[in-house]
Amino acid sequence: MPDTGQIRLRPIDEGDLDLLERLHEDPVEAGEHDFYGFRHPGRLRRLWFEEGFLSPTGGRLAIADAAGRFLGEVQWHEVFQGPASPCWNIGIALLSSERGRGVGTQAQVQLADYLFAHTRVNRIEASTDRDNLAEQRSLERAGFTREGILRGACFRAGEWRDMVMYAVLRSDRPTSG
Numbered sequence: 001m002p003d004t005g006q007i008r009l010r011p012i013d014e015g016d017l018d019l020l021e022r023l024h025e026d027p028v029e030a031g032e033h034d035f036y037g038f039r040h041p042g043r044l045r046r047l048w049f050e051e052g053f054l055s056p057t058g059g060r061l062a063i064a065d066a067a068g069r070f071l072g073e074v075q076w077h078e079v080f081q082g083p084a085s086p087c088w089n090i091g092i093a094l095l096s097s098e099r100g101r102g103v104g105t106q107a108q109v110q111l112a113d114y115l116f117a118h119t120r121v122n123r124i125e126a127s128t129d130r131d132n133l134a135e136q137r138s139l140e141r142a143g144f145t146r147e148g149i150l151r152g153a154c155f156r157a158g159e160w161r162d163m164v165m166y167a168v169l170r171s172d173r174p175t176s177g
């Protein structure tokens with residue numbers, strides 16, 4: 001795995017909000033696989049002020065370097081395969097300047113470890129566009145297993161797109177307990 005120095009996950013603070021908004025609302029910064037149109041100007045900032053980004057059914061954390069500088073974010077939300085079977089679906093976005101040097105892989109390892117350590121779920125899922133080779137490779141390097149294709153599942157940039165489903169189970173990470 002590439003050496004990314006000391007990246008870590010931490011709560012998003014007020015000073016991160018400009019970059020976080022740019023990551024989601026600026027089509028160039030979001031990049032070809034992660035821009036879904038202009039949606040909710042100011043919404044992220046409002047949510048942060050009103051309720052924060054950490055709740056029992058989901059959350060978002062900043063990916064930071066050793067100095068605490070914001071590099072991007074990870075997020076998760078609850079999905080169910082059965083009424084008593086919650087699992088997490090996770091997502092990630094890095095600032096464009098921080099891509100391609102292993103940060104995404106390290107952050108997804110750390111997020112899975114964090115969620116297995118602090119919540120009782122058995123399964124953490126991630127799905128990504130069939131064309132998003134960087135995220136597929138990053139998930140594989142982070143220990144996720146490729147499970148299959150969700151055909152025509154996601155509408156983005158004028159097309160219904162196939163998604164690749166990945167997951168990691170608690171038993172795949174014996175050190176997570």
Ligand SMILES: CC(C)(COP(=O)(O)OP(=O)(O)OC[C@H]1O[C@@H](n2cnc3c(N)ncnc32)[C@H](O)[C@@H]1OP(=O)(O)O)[C@@H](O)C(=O)NCCC(=O)NCCS
Nearest residue numbers: 034093094099100101102103104105128133134135137138
């Ligand atoms: C997807 C993303 C999180 C990956 O994180 P990253 O730090 O850039 O990726 P890494 O540096 O950990 O690279 C992972 C692997 O993908 C490979 N990769 C990177 N870009 C690639 C590309 N365009 N095509 C093929 N492989 C690519 C890398 O070579 C690396 O593999 P290797 O270690 O075997 O060489 C990051 O690029 C990103 O935030 N992209 C924009 C938002 C996004 O697409 N989010 C995911 C939505 S589901």
